[in-house]
Amino acid sequence: MNQTRRREETFKRLFMSQFYPDDGYADVVKASDELETLDPEAEIRPYIEPELGNGIGEADLKLINDKVEAIRAHLADIDAVINENVTGWKTSRMAKVDLTILRLAVYEIKYDDTIPTKVSINEAVELAKKYGTEKSGSFVNGVLSRIIKALGIEEPAKAPAEEKPNE
Incomplete structure (x- = not known):
């Protein structure tokens, strides 16, 4: 798997x-x-x-x-990190799907050195798009961007735009 x-x-x-x-x-x-x-x-x-x-x-x-x-x-610590980096939300009010995805990603970012931050963020956004609402992907991405800045982790570079073949 x-x-x-x-x-x-x-x-x-x-x-x-x-x-x-x-x-x-x-x-x-x-x-x-x-x-x-x-x-x-x-x-x-x-x-x-x-x-x-x-x-x-x-x-x-x-x-x-x-x-x-x-x-x-690590839930108490993970939720504290999330709560410190969202505006107008608390974990107690978040959609359960979005909250679960954020918890998983924050765990990977803070505690799992085997997974690159960029991979954790990208996979979290993909899970949010698949299981959340149409706004979940951008919400998760925004919260995780704030979290990595707050944790002092360098933001991953964005992948270059795909070039279109000449027609």
């Missing part, structure tokens, strides 16, 4: 975790893991959501679940 797909699965589980108390979330993770590792040809397959049971390996599930738990462990 590639990093983009793992990030998307992490986003889904982190999003889901907001709706369960800590003790109930462990049961949900266990049930999700069982569905995720189902053989795509299993008899139950037609009765579950299409994206479940697609053969996510145990190693990937461990990476995903470990990252969700790490984010949850």
